[in-house]
Amino acid sequence: MQELEERIQAEGTVKAGDVLKVDAFLNHQCDVRLFDHMGAAWAEHFAGKPITKILTIEASGIGIACCAARHFGDVPVVFAKKAQSINLDGDQYTTTVYSFTKQKEFPVIVSKKYLNPGDHVLLIDDFLANGKALRGLIELCGKAGATVEGIGIAVEKGFQGGGDSLRAEGYDVDSLAIVESMDPETGKIEFRH
Ligand SMILES: O=P(O)(O)OC[C@H]1O[C@H](OP(=O)(O)OP(=O)(O)O)[C@H](O)[C@@H]1O
Numbered sequence: 416m417q418e419l420e421e422r423i424q425a426e427g428t429v430k431a432g433d434v435l436k437v438d439a440f441l442n443h444q445c446d447v448r449l450f451d452h453m454g455a456a457w458a459e460h461f462a463g464k465p466i467t468k469i470l471t472i473e474a475s476g477i478g479i480a481c482c483a484a485r486h487f488g489d490v491p492v493v494f495a496k497k498a499q500s501i502n503l504d505g506d507q508y509t510t511t512v513y514s515f516t517k518q519k520e521f522p523v524i525v526s527k528k529y530l531n532p533g534d535h536v537l538l539i540d541d542f543l544a545n546g547k548a549l550r551g552l553i554e555l556c557g558k559a560g561a562t563v564e565g566i567g568i569a570v571e572k573g574f575q576g577g578g579d580s581l582r583a584e585g586y587d588v589d590s591l592a593i594v595e596s597m598d599p600e601t602g603k604i605e606f607r608h
C-alpha cells in the first residue's frame with residue numbers, strides 16, 4: 416500500500432534491535448484517515464470471505480481493527496486482553512504470548528462469550544514480526560472452534576520470518592507494507608514488492 420509505505424519512509428525511524436518506530440501515526444498517535452484506508456485495502460483483499468468477527472490483541476491492534484470493521488459490515492471487534500481483570504468473568508480461552516516490544520510473556524485472554532465455533536475470523540494487528548502474537552490468536556481461535564479466514568497486518572517486518580511461516584502453513588496474510596530490510600545506522604528502509 417503506497418500511502419502506508421510513504422508514511423513509513425517519511426515518519427518512521429529505525430531503532431536498534433530490529434525496531435521500527437512509527438508511533439507518529441500507527442501505534443501511539445493514530446491517523447484514523449490512514450486506518451480507514453487500510454481497512455478499505457483489507458476489505459478489497461478479503462472480499463468474498465464470510466467474515467463474522469475481527470479479532471485483535473491489545474493494545475495497538477484495537478484502533479486499527481475498529482476502523483477496519485466499518486469495511487466489513489460493522490462486524491464485532493474482539494480484542495484479546497493481556498492481563499487478568501475483575502472485569503473479566505466467566506469461562507475464558509487463554510494462552511501466553513511473548514511481547515516483542517515489552518520483552519516478556521503475557522497471558523492472552525478472550526472470554527468464551529465472544530469467540531464461538533460458528534465464527535469466521537479475520538485477525539488484524541499493527542505489526543507482524545516473529546508471529547508470536549498471531550500464533551496466540553490462532554491458538555485461541557482453535558480452542559473456540561472458530562475458523563481463521565485471514566490475517567490483515569499493517570506493517571510486517573519480512574526479515575523476521577513470522578509472516579512467511581504463516582503463509583507456508585496456508586494462512587492468507589495480507590500485509591500492507593512489508594519491510595525487507597532496515598538499517599539503524601543509515602535509517603534506510605526497503606520494502607518487499
Ligand atoms: O509478530 P510478533 O513478534 O508477535 O510481534 C508483533 C506484536 O508485537 C506488538 O505487540 P506488543 O505486545 O509488543 O505491544 P502493543 O501493546 O503495542 O500491542 C504488536 O502490536 C504485535 O501484536
Ligand SMILES: O=c1[nH]c(=O)c2nc[nH]c2[nH]1
Nearest residue numbers: 433434435436515542544
Ligand atoms: O512499534 C513497533 N515496532 C516494531 O518494530 C515492532 N515489532 C513488533 N511490534 C512492533 N511494534
